[in-house]
Amino acid sequence: MIDLELTDGWVEPELAEEFPELGLVHARVDVRPGGSPPEVKQRLRMLADRYTGGKVVHMRQDPVPWAYRVFSRQVGIDPDQDRTPVEAVALKRLKQGGLRSENVVDDALTIAIAETGVPLIALDAERVEGELGLRLAREGERLGDVRPLSARQLVVADSQGPVAVVLGEVGEHAGVTPETGAMVLCALGVKGVPRISLEEALWSAAETLYTDASA
């Protein structure tokens, strides 16, 4: 039986005013990363079989992928260039002819994203300080002291600073490594995506990770 405590992250008032339904739900998962067990690889194969060219083309009209496309557009991203996570998974499937297993964390995120359409990221729980939330990057701020962020860029942040770019990369300083002992899974919610979809995405990813732990 999985025990998952879902927490709502904070959202900076300026951002909440612009996007009232924007949210971040996260949950701690006490699992160490590793290779994927056969059951997870099998699940990836079954998931890959569900994709067809026509389905991928029409995916942009499905409610959840559409909601993330709209949000991408509203924050200045071209979703046909920088794909939303669910479309990126679908495109990868078409290009590679399948969904290759990488490691249990990436596989768990891929499965959850493909099944629910909700973007997820995994962070190292021990390298995150305080509460997680969404805010705008400040002038001169960097992602893990390496990658410069543009002013007013949307980021996932803890009390120390940005840990990931919204719908983008995770900072190396906060990402999951082979030494990680526990993770924080984060799901991004936007207008048009029901809360239940975010919860389902987190439960789906956690379930896959615990499959590995119990194997």
Added chain:
Amino acid sequence: MPDVLDRPVGFPGVETLTDERAARRTLLAQVERLETELGQVFCATWPRTEMARPAVPGRGGGPRLLSLAELEELRDDLAGHIADARRALSDRTWVEEQNRRLIEEMMLDPARHKWRRVSAEDIGEPGCRHWHVRPRWSFIGMLMGWWRVVVSSGCPLAT
């Protein structure tokens, strides 16, 4: 009276802040509606793979809160690209309709359309099927005027 008219409007040292919230909300709603239309046009062009896809570039700088001017520019770009894509699709579907009519005419009177060939792509359908007006029994058919429409199907096997 001239003194009153010459008096500057407003109070010195007091800055007037414009409330952009209503305008921003309207623009975001317009972008949402236009993105939906863009998706519809994109899906309507499938499977016409050779047609240019309506693409509106991002604003650069990653996901960020756009300024009012940027939102307006984005809205205008989206509207312009959608209009162009709709026009191109409309032109294309008109040609496809003509080709469908041609297939019907070929079926009704093959001798009037000797050697004419229409492919599935010409009528906006996927696959390698084509309709070809050919003589029955080769040269004998040509000499006798025995023409028929041969419908081929299936794509060549990959080598």
